[in-house]
Amino acid sequence: MRKPKIVVLGAGYGGLMTVTRLQKLIGSNEAEIILVNKNEYHYETTWLHAASAGTLHHDRVRYDIKKVINGSKVQFVQATAEAIRMDEKKVILDNGEVEFDYLVIALGSDSETFGIKGLDKYAYAITNVNAARQIREHIEYQFATYHNEDEKKDDRLTIVVAGAGFTGIEFLGEITNRIPELCKEYDVDRSKVRIVCVDAAPMALPQFDRDLVDYAISLLESKGVEFHSGTTVQEVREDSVLICKKGEEPQEIKCGTVIWSAGVRGNCIIEKSGIENMRGRVKVNLDLRIPDKDNIFVIGDCSLIINEDCNRPYPPTAQIAMQQGEVCARNLAKLIHHQDNLEPFVFDDKGTVCSLGEDDAIGVVFGKKIKGSSASFMKKVVDNRALFMVGGTSLVLKKGKFKLF
Amino acid sequence: MRKPKIVVLGAGYGGLMTVTRLQKLIGSNEAEIILVNKNEYHYETTWLHAASAGTLHHDRVRYDIKKVINGSKVQFVQATAEAIRMDEKKVILDNGEVEFDYLVIALGSDSETFGIKGLDKYAYAITNVNAARQIREHIEYQFATYHNEDEKKDDRLTIVVAGAGFTGIEFLGEITNRIPELCKEYDVDRSKVRIVCVDAAPMALPQFDRDLVDYAISLLESKGVEFHSGTTVQEVREDSVLICKKGEEPQEIKCGTVIWSAGVRGNCIIEKSGIENMRGRVKVNLDLRIPDKDNIFVIGDCSLIINEDCNRPYPPTAQIAMQQGEVCARNLAKLIHHQDNLEPFVFDDKGTVCSLGEDDAIGVVFGKKIKGSSASFMKKVVDNRALFMVGGTSLVLKKGKFKLF
Structure with missing residues (x-):
């Protein structure tokens, strides 16, 4: 049979x-x-x-x-x-x-590209391992190139993140931690680097309550992120992105990198x-x-x-x-x-935790709002749980996230 | 006064x-x-x-x-x-x-660019720290991009080194060691990577005797380098280089990287x-x-x-x-x-030693020909001596090359 x-x-x-x-x-x-x-x-x-x-x-x-x-x-x-x-x-x-x-x-x-012109060709989406390491290397190459041009182009060092949802915000949390390392590696002044986040919605992370979102935005702003809410991406070009705030004239932001995280x-x-x-x-x-x-x-x-x-x-x-x-x-x-x-x-x-970098996060777990280092700890618990569910303890030990004091 | x-x-x-x-x-x-x-x-x-x-x-x-x-x-x-x-x-x-x-x-x-078309724009020369780290990142970006294209372009992984003098040969010694690491990092099959060296002279490293040069070339060939001697670079393009062997038709080599090391x-x-x-x-x-x-x-x-x-x-x-x-x-x-x-x-x-990677070299020191690991050891002695001459023992200890067994 x-x-x-x-x-x-x-x-x-x-x-x-x-x-x-x-x-x-x-x-x-x-x-x-x-x-x-x-x-x-x-x-x-x-x-x-x-x-x-x-x-x-x-x-x-x-x-x-x-x-x-x-x-x-x-x-x-x-x-x-x-x-x-x-x-x-x-x-x-x-x-x-x-x-x-x-x-x-x-x-x-x-x-989800919404048919935006140039998006497929010039923007990077955080979709898989291949894309992730290409994004990492693309950004690093912009820094590596900076001192090799006769006329230094500060725009190379501008990163525009389109989409202030989960992925966009979590990426901002990490890239703001990475920038000082890249500045050191390539002798670049931190003040030359610009990080911009554009989102069509009036508020980032709509799945969370206002107070948690305010915490996240304030934290990322303190790490140098400029937020443009209620702003759509009209077109992505080789070295810029055209954005438009509702009721205003379109504006071009010159940049070396566009990360598309506005939806799937x-x-x-x-x-x-x-x-x-x-x-x-x-x-x-x-x-x-x-x-x-x-x-x-x-x-x-x-x-x-x-x-x-x-x-x-x-x-x-x-x-x-x-x-x-x-x-x-x-x-x-x-x-x-x-x-x-x-x-x-x-x-x-069971709740959701959004990371804001190595040591910070916001979230709701078992109906309770959390933020800061306790949320960051819970994020690691969530991540390790996913490993445990699939591969048991041995996978957690191999690939899990631990902070050793 | x-x-x-x-x-x-x-x-x-x-x-x-x-x-x-x-x-x-x-x-x-x-x-x-x-x-x-x-x-x-x-x-x-x-x-x-x-x-x-x-x-x-x-x-x-x-x-x-x-x-x-x-x-x-x-x-x-x-x-x-x-x-x-x-x-x-x-x-x-x-x-x-x-x-x-x-x-x-x-x-x-x-x-020295000899007025070759496209050289300034598309080729990389190993001239200073800024250029060096850009070359490193450019090559790495080619590997990072490989799996992100609908149609995989093996040519991205081809590196053409123009010039088989000191810098060209020493670079080949290092890059052939680096390739396996890049292949691992980006899940690329080593057989997809091609390393080509083009030189106008009939023999590489003209400052050394034939037997030493033969040793160097054989070693680099065994590490996968293709040599084209008696061949000039006619033009460098965005994704290729046009070369011509004396008495033959010009030939285009598609490649992701051209390193220019044919003279200063x-x-x-x-x-x-x-x-x-x-x-x-x-x-x-x-x-x-x-x-x-x-x-x-x-x-x-x-x-x-x-x-x-x-x-x-x-x-x-x-x-x-x-x-x-x-x-x-x-x-x-x-x-x-x-x-x-x-x-x-x-x-x-006092002699000259040309490195062929981490553990190999050829050279003439105090009039004596050396090759292999002893030459590689002498190369590190030479390098450390340069540090000693400028900054004394403390600089050697800080920046020197030592192999710890």
């Missing part, structure tokens, strides 16, 4: 949680589990801002997938998924194809595969399956679940993806075991 | 040797000594190839000038010399001017100041003064002294600059002491 084939696309938070749970729930003779991922490593998306700023090495934010999966139960395929043929029950890969009986789409997000959308493969979606995200059933497709789950950044409290979708986070992964694994096990009482997914919001 | 003013332009090997010797030979009431240099630090020109390759940090190749001069006898002025007005006895600086009674021109060399000339200020010269170098008298100018010395890269043995000029090296500095200091002291028996300069060739 042929064993059913479970294919999981993506080894991010959701996909890896699904596979590491699933390998414990079903026997190796019950199903074939195939994990497909572009890279042979998993990376912590929530730490990429630090790798991009150069304050944390990218090897600290990634680990080998094979170290956390059980090779006797899970087959790992390094490939990029290019299209999903739902009716044919197969996935087209860049280096072949793979058939499935059950599919879990756990692919990450793409940058679901993976483009969703649209390409003809799955009904909203900006690349699929509104899934309570059991995390696509409506009318009882063998396909979508979890993580490509799934869309409404928060009934405010009637708006939950933002895509690591926390929700991991919780979905756990439910998805249990539901897959039920299907394999021919049980039809699939479990509904209910998000358990 | 007004004290005579001695102005020394440049704190390279020659200038710094002049000043550190001179401050011991004359009393502070006998003359005013002014040292003018662009940067507040001295750098070891002979180590720049390693800083450029990224195998030695640039802070290891430079030190603070004030640490080796006697502040009670020597005034340090951080400025760039722009023109010398010999008749008015003054030097025009970028931030003012300085008058002199005696002048020592100890400025370094400029790159004297400093452009010499020509701008109307001093008689050959490619920026001044044929000085035996006492190191400019003919008919009894108050102006030229030493180091801008001086030209004929080697009577072969009737050709000595190449500009750290060794000759330092020996000139010692004679120049003694001759200045004589002038201050109203003695007219100035000492003639006689070059004492």
Whole structure:
């Protein structure tokens, strides 16, 4: 008898949680589990801002997938998924194809560019390890070039961060710590460096209360960040960005680096595969399956679940993806075991902490507002917990964040 | 009575040797000594190839000038010399001017570009600390960018070194050691990286005997370098270099980096100041003064002294600059002491060692040919000796090269 084939696309938070749970729930003779991922490593998306700023090495934010999966139960395929043929029950890969009986789409997000001119070409988005180390090196190269030009261009040293959401603010926290090191390395006067943050919304970090946001903004301002709220990016050029504050004339900011962190959308493969979606995200059933497709789950950044409290979708986070992964694994096990009482997914919001650099943060944890060093400590706890959930104590010891006094 | 003013332009090997010797030979009431240099630090020109390759940090190749001069006898002025007005006895600086009674021109060399199209714009020359760290970062950025392009461009990872003289070969020795590190850092397959060396002469390193050169070339070839001798660079473009082997059709090599190390000339200020010269170098008298100018010395890269043995000029090296500095200091002291028996300069060739990376080298020391680890050891002795000559034991301990077993 042929064993059913479970294919999981993506080894991010959701996909890896699904596979590491699933390998414990079903026997190796019950199903074939195939994990497909572009890279042979998993990376912590929530730490990429630090790798991009150069304050944390990218090897600290990634680990080998094979170290956390059980090779006797899970087959790992390094490939990029290019299209999903739902009716044919197969996935087209860049280096072949793979058939499935059950599919879990756990692919990450793409940058939302809103069709802004020049964005694709000239701005950098903090999307993966490759992008993070390129951002780090791009910024460093601007500093390295500064003293080599006959006419020194201070604009080279201007960094514009577009988007004051989670990623943008966390990146600002790190890059402001990195700048003094770069100034020292390249004999650059700190006063020549300009860090600008532009955001369309009237307030940064809309998910937090005003007092926490004020704390974060004041702190970053004291570290030299200029904020422009209610301001949209109109165009990104090779050496500048055109911004416009509501009701004012557009203004050009000359700069060496533009970081785009103003939003994400679901993976483009969703649209390409003809799955009904909203900006690349699929509104899934309570059991995390696509409506009318009882063998396909979508979890993580490509799934869309409404928060009934405010009637708006939950933002895509690591926390929700991991919780979905756990439910998805249990539901897959039920299907394999021919049980039809699939479990509904209910998000358990444990809180959110936004880092502001090495030693500072703001957040809400178990409903309590925190800021400063205690929030920074909680951030490390959250980060270590994600490692523990996937790889247990040994992974925490290898890749965890500790401050030794 | 007004004290005579001695102005020394440049704190390279020659200038710094002049000043550190001179401050011991004359009393502070006998003359005013002014040292003018662009940067507040001295750098070891002979180590720049390693800083450029990224195998030695640039802070290891430079030190603070004030640490080796006697502040009670020597005034340090951080400025760039722009023109010398010999008749008015003054030097025009970028931030003012300085008058002199005696002048020592100890400025370094400029790159000789032979009017090759695109060279100034697209090629990098290993000329100073600023250039070295830009080269390091430029190459690193090529690696960082590799995995971020939809279509991977292997050419980004091609480095063309134009010039198989001392600097070119020493750079190749270091960069071949650095490549495996870069490959690891950016997940790049070593086989994608190409290192090409192009040289117009039929043989690399013409100052050494054939057997030593063969040893060097074989070693670098085994580390992956492709050599094209008898080949000239016709043009440097943004992403390629056009080369031509004698009697063949021109050939384009696509590449991400072009390092120009095919020759130097004297400093452009010499020509701008109307001093008689050959490619920026001044044929000085035996006492190191400019003919008919009894108050102006030229030493180091801008001086030209004929080697009577072969009737050709000595190449500009750290060794000759330092020996000139010692004679120049003694001759200045004589002038201050109203003695007219100035000492003639006689070059004492102690030998030359060319590094081929961390653990290998070729050379001739006290007339004896050496290669391999013993030559590499001698290279470190030579490097440490240069530090000792200027700053004594303490500078050797701070900046010296030691291998600890």
